[in-house]
Amino acid sequence: MSVLRSRITHVVVALLLGAVAAAVVVLRMADAEPFSVPEPGDRVRTAIADLADGPVHVSPDGRTMLSEADEAALEELIRSRDLPVRIVVWQPSTKAGYEHPTLSPAEQILDDLAEPTLLVLWQGPDDSRVATTDGWTNRFPDYDETFEREPTFLGDAALSLTEWIDSVPADILEQRPTSDYYGGTGGGIAFGLLVGLPIVAAVWVLAGLVRLRAGRGFLARAPQRPTSRRRVDLRKRP
Template structure:
C-alpha cells in the first residue's frame, strides 16, 4: 500500500513545489508587454489580453466582462487589444499571435483603431470569419473598442466549434500581497492539486453532455429532411404500379423491384435506429440505390437501354439518377459541372432556375441544402459519395466544412478529408505552430477589414 501511495504523493509534492518556484520567481508586477509573444503567453491563461499601452481602449472592468462572456460560453475565442506601435507590426500579426499562443481557436486583434480576425478552419470556416469581421467593422462599433469587441465575441461564441482550453484560469489574479504571499500560494496550490482530479472529471462529463446534445440537435435537423425523402420515395413506389405477376414481367424485373422495396425498408430501419448524424449517410445511400433500381426496372419494362449508374440530380436527389453533366454557374460564383436530371437539364438550357432542394436553416427561411450548415453533410454524402461531393460544393458553406476535422468528428465526414481519423471538434486544443494558416491571412487593420481584399458577399 505504501509503495502505491508514495509515487502519487511525490508527484503531488513536485507539482506544488514547481508551481511555488514559479510564483517565487515571478515579479510582483509585470513589466508592460513589449512583444506579441508576451500577448500570446497571456492568452494561454485568459481569453482577453489588453496591453498596458492600449488600456485606454478597454478598461479593466470591460476586459473582465468580456473574459466572463467567453469563459461562460466555454468557447476557444481569443481577443488581444494592442497599441498601434512598432512593437506590434501589422504584417503577419494575426498569424504570429496564433502561432505563438499555440491553441486552436478564433482570434481577434484590436490594433489601435483597427481590427482583424482569423480562425483555425476546424473551429470556424474562413468565410464565416470574413463575414463576421465585416459585420463588426462598421462606423457604429469601429470607434468604440468595447462595443466592437463585444459585438464580435457575441457572434463568435455562437459559431465557434470546440471548447475553451484547459489552461485558462478563468480570470486574472491580483498582485502578491507581500513577503507572506508565497506561503499562501503554497496552500492554495496544494488545494488545487487535491481538487485537480475532481475538476478534470467534472469538465470531462460536461464536455460529453454538451457534445451529446449537439449531436442530438444535428440528428433531429437531419431527421426532418430524411423523412421527407423517405416519404417521397414511398410515393414513387406507389405510382410505379408494377405487379410481379403482370404480363411481360420476368425474373430480372422482379429482382429489380425486390431491390427497390428492400431499399425502402432499409432506409426506414436505418433512420429509426440512427443515433449519430453520420448514420444518416447509410439512409440516403439506400434511397439512392432504390431509385437506381427503379430506373433500371422502368428501362426493362419499356424496352429501353439499361441506364448507366450515375449520381443523382445535384439540385434535388429526389429527382432520381442524373442523365447528364451540365455547366452551372451560381449567382456570384464560379462555374462547375454538376449532374442533373432531364427536367433540370431542360430548365437550365432555357435559362430557368433548377428545382433545387431547400432545407430549413434555422432562421425561418428555407435555402438550398448547399447553403445550409454542416449538419446536412451526411445527408448529401450518402447520395453523392466522398469523392464527388467536394468538387460539386466547392466554395459553398457546406463544401467549406466537409474536409475539416471538426466536420469529420461530429458528422462522420471521414470520406471528405481526414480519412475518418475523427477526433474532437479541434477548438481549444494545443497545436503549437503546426496549424492550417489559411484561416489567418489577415489583410490589414484598416477600414473595410482584412483577408486579402475583404468580404465579397458571394455565396459561392
C-alpha cells in the first residue's frame, strides 16, 4: 500500500493516463473522414470539363500565351507519350470564380481528375506552379537520368512546354508512402508523454503554491498511520 501513496507513482500514473489519452485522440484523428473539397467555381469547373476531353486547357485570357495550333501540338505530344501530364494556361486572377480559403485552383482541379496527374498551371513567369494529385509526387531523376521536374516557366510557353514534355519520363509520378503523422500508437504515446509531462509539472507546481499560500508545506504529505491505539474509557466519570 505504501507504493500507492508514493508521489512518484502518482506522477507516473498521471503521465501514462495522459499519454494513452493523447494516443487515442491521435489514432481517432487518423481515422477521421478526409477533408471534402467544396464545389469549385466557374473557372475551375470549365477547366475540369475541358481536361476531360484533352490534356490541355487554355482559357480565353490565356490564348495570348498559347495559340490554338500550339495547344493542339502539345496535346498530341502528351497523348503520343502517354504522360500523366495536364496543362492549364490562363492569366492569374483573384476574381475569376475559383477562390477558396485553403486550396489553390490547381489543387481544386486535381481533386476532380480521376487519374493520378501532374498538373502544370501556366500563369506567366511570375505566378506559375506544378501540382500533383494528393498522395503522389513527381519523382527526382535517377543517377543515369537527366530531366527537369517542372518547366522553367520562362519565355515562350509553347517552346518551354514542348522541350519539357520531350524530356519528362513516362513514370514521372510516384506514390508517396502513407504513414501516420505520429508514427502509429508508439508515436502517439510518446507525443502524449511529451505533452503530458509539462502539464502535470505545471499542475503540481500550482498546487504547491496554493498549499504555501494556505500556510501549509509546498509538498503534500501523506496521512500518517497511528503507531499505537489508545484505549478510551467510555464510562462516565464521577
